[in-house]
Amino acid sequence: MNFEEHAGKPLLAQALIPIPRGRVARTPGEACAVAGELGEVIIKAQVPAGKRGKAGGIKPADSIAEAETVAAAILGMEIGGHTVEKLLVEERAPIAAEYYAAILNDPVTKGPLAMFSAEGGMDIEEIAEKHPAALKQHAIDVRKGFSKADAAAMVKGTGVDETTVAEILIRLYDAYIANDAELLEINPLAKLEDGRVVALDCKFVMDDSAIKRHTDTADYGTPDKLTALEQRGKDLDLKFIELDGDIGVLANGAGLTMTTMDVVSHYGGKPANFLEIGGEAYTRATPALKLVLDNPGVKALVVNFCGAFARTDVMTEGVINALKELKPKVPAFFSVHGTGSVEARSMLKEQMNIDPYPTMDDAIQAAIKHARGAP
Amino acid sequence: MIVTGKDRVLIQGITGKQGTFWTERMAEYGTRIVGGVNPKKPGITHCDVPVYASAKDAMKQTPFDVSVLFIPPLGCKAAALDAIEAGAKGLCILTEHIPVQDVMYIMAAAKDNGTRILGPNTAGQVTPGEAFVGFMPAFDKEIFKPGDVGVVSRSGSLGTLLCLNLVQAGYGESAFIGIGGDPIIGTTTLDALKALDGDSRTKKIVLVGEIGGAMEEAAAEYAATMNKPIFAFIAGQASPPGKKMGHAGAIVMGDRGTYASKASALSEAGVTVLNTPSEIGAALASA
Numbered sequence A: 001m002n003f004e005e006h007a008g009k010p011l012l013a014q015a016l017i018p019i020p021r022g023r024v025a026r027t028p029g030e031a032c033a034v035a036g037e038l039g040e041v042i043i044k045a046q047v048p049a050g051k052r053g054k055a056g057g058i059k060p061a062d063s064i065a066e067a068e069t070v071a072a073a074i075l076g077m078e079i080g081g082h083t084v085e086k087l088l089v090e091e092r093a094p095i096a097a098e099y100y101a102a103i104l105n106d107p108v109t110k111g112p113l114a115m116f117s118a119e120g121g122m123d124i125e126e127i128a129e130k131h132p133a134a135l136k137q138h139a140i141d142v143r144k145g146f147s148k149a150d151a152a153a154m155v156k157g158t159g160v161d162e163t164t165v166a167e168i169l170i171r172l173y174d175a176y177i178a179n180d181a182e183l184l185e186i187n188p189l190a191k192l193e194d195g196r197v198v199a200l201d202c203k204f205v206m207d208d209s210a211i212k213r214h215t216d217t218a219d220y221g222t223p224d225k226l227t228a229l230e231q232r233g234k235d236l237d238l239k240f241i242e243l244d245g246d247i248g249v250l251a252n253g254a255g256l257t258m259t260t261m262d263v264v265s266h267y268g269g270k271p272a273n274f275l276e277i278g279g280e281a282y283t284r285a286t287p288a289l290k291l292v293l294d295n296p297g298v299k300a301l302v303v304n305f306c307g308a309f310a311r312t313d314v315m316t317e318g319v320i321n322a323l324k325e326l327k328p329k330v331p332a333f334f335s336v337h338g339t340g341s342v343e344a345r346s347m348l349k350e351q352m353n354i355d356p357y358p359t360m361d362d363a364i365q366a367a368i369k370h371a372r373g374a375p
Numbered sequence B: 001m002i003v004t005g006k007d008r009v010l011i012q013g014i015t016g017k018q019g020t021f022w023t024e025r026m027a028e029y030g031t032r033i034v035g036g037v038n039p040k041k042p043g044i045t046h047c048d049v050p051v052y053a054s055a056k057d058a059m060k061q062t063p064f065d066v067s068v069l070f071i072p073p074l075g076c077k078a079a080a081l082d083a084i085e086a087g088a089k090g091l092c093i094l095t096e097h098i099p100v101q102d103v104m105y106i107m108a109a110a111k112d113n114g115t116r117i118l119g120p121n122t123a124g125q126v127t128p129g130e131a132f133v134g135f136m137p138a139f140d141k142e143i144f145k146p147g148d149v150g151v152v153s154r155s156g157s158l159g160t161l162l163c164l165n166l167v168q169a170g171y172g173e174s175a176f177i178g179i180g181g182d183p184i185i186g187t188t189t190l191d192a193l194k195a196l197d198g199d200s201r202t203k204k205i206v207l208v209g210e211i212g213g214a215m216e217e218a219a220a221e222y223a224a225t226m227n228k229p230i231f232a233f234i235a236g237q238a239s240p241p242g243k244k245m246g247h248a249g250a251i252v253m254g255d256r257g258t259y260a261s262k263a264s265a266l267s268e269a270g271v272t273v274l275n276t277p278s279e280i281g282a283a284l285a286s287a
Helices: A005-014 A028-038 A064-074 A124-130 A148-155 A162-178 A208-213 A228-235 A254-266 A279-283 A285-293 A312-326 A341-352 A360-373 B017-029 B055-061 B073-086 B100-113 B156-168 B189-197 B215-223 B259-268 B277-286
Strands: A022-025 A041-045 A058-061 A087-091 A095-106 A111-117 A135-139 A181-192 A197-199 A203-206 A239-242 A247-251 A273-276 A300-307 A332-338 B008-012 B032-037 B049-052 B066-069 B090-093 B116-118 B124-127 B131-134 B146-153 B173-178 B204-210 B230-235
Touching (some): A005 A181, A028 A064, A058 A064, A095 A124, A095 A162, A148 A162, A162 A181, A203 A208, A228 A239, A254 A300, A254 B204, A273 A285, A332 A341, A332 A360, B008 B055, B017 B131, B055 B073, B146 B156, B146 B189, B156 B173, B156 B230
Parallel strands (some): B066 B090
Antiparallel strands (some): A095 A111, A181 A203
16 A cells, blocks of 8 residues: 555654654645745645656745745646645755665565665666665565664765664664555655755555554555446455456456456457456355446456366356346356366356356457457 | 475364365375364364364474465464474465565574475465365366476466366376465575476476566576476466556566566576467477
């Protein structure tokens, strides 16, 4: 789950990392009120997307009048597919240097990875490309934690105030652990002209599998932008993603579902959705199928089951019940293999007079052919 | 890495619905189940084996080599550490949605103790005609029969489909290694590839990957040095970027984890990359 800057920064403050004073504003008037308290400010669009500055969503304001103009200009902007509805208005101070600091989950070392660069203010890919030698990394053993010595060794020789920055890295790790982050990034971590080191931005992504341990904090995260059908899927605890094609897809397991979409594309069709009912969801075929069919763009349906953990007879029974209940005009093209498939095929034959296709390729090609011929 | 009929297997969470169902399937197939764990029910017999309060107690009474975890996400860290500290040689962690920081903790402990980890979020491992762990339909003769093709898969359902297709084409498997769909897993594509390279029964290899991460790219370098022919299918070419496609690990972020990156790395390493899983029979025949 992504957190916007204004929602991530309090977690840094809780870990005693200095952040600028500031508040969220939703109207130009509110922005003026904050500017009135803080003086020279920076006004920042709050959207769950990167490159806000380049898009014109981050601007300074030196007076209350200017704050009003700038806030009015940024509110309503489209940045990375999101409309700006909130601003973060913060005090502004002259910057002497910009650093990069992050802790993230690393699949290679299978543990947390601390990263620091005295060259900051650009995104990490750019730092890695332009200043590879400046990028310091330290793999952390999550059982032992991140020691002062580790952090000091990382920043040694980078030209920064080593004690201050090392302490901030350790606190960043504390916040990463305390909040089950998969990424906690400060970019830039700024050294101000008055000598203070302050987090000017914060990117925080919470591990989705850990949200249930942080229900209070998760309330401040940005929910994924969902279509009405996707929201229904979420409420049913089904993994449903709406796409713009006309071949409805119902399959079990993430890998098989992605593959069904791939094979639809391979034969020149366009998938209308991703929907997997593997894992524990395999007993919920009926509500799942309703979701697929409620997408008005669907002209043909591919049901592709290959049972391992998920039993194809249980899934097929659910699909048959849904077809009987919904009586869709859209035809269904089946491919059924694996655990329970003998029972599943005979149920389809007896109750629906449907013979599944011998392979998924056959079922998919037949569905595409139907969709093309359909009015 | 590859489970055999000799390995002594413990089931943590044996008394649950899925634990019971799949323990029965494993035992019927020939997997040597020696015990189970349920902290609340020590002393009972379930699925014909003794149940202990912990893996450590089990190790004292009926030593085991491998433990299979049928445990809910938030209980996995404690259960896995119990088995690792008990001295397990391998763990098969089936559970999906374990918090990643818990997984990292398990991985660090396993490394110190020399414990191999399969998963999390794996469907398990099959040695056809001998033994299996996890929840794979090893007993389905349309899908698994002894042969010389080693299969590595991030996905249980898709791995099952590839196995079905290759058995339909007249081939059989030496081993199926489900490595799991999570972003951080114990046995990576590269680890599984090395195991199959060193396995004398395996003559050909099928890699079933998916978008997200860089495991296929990491395996490609090693694949280039191998003599055994390798065939790969990578799922997710038609998936939109920036979305988790069911598996926590299956997400394209910017230009990282893309289909194109994986397919080209594998192709350059001499691996045959398939357009659809149904091409596997013809591809194996041409090798």
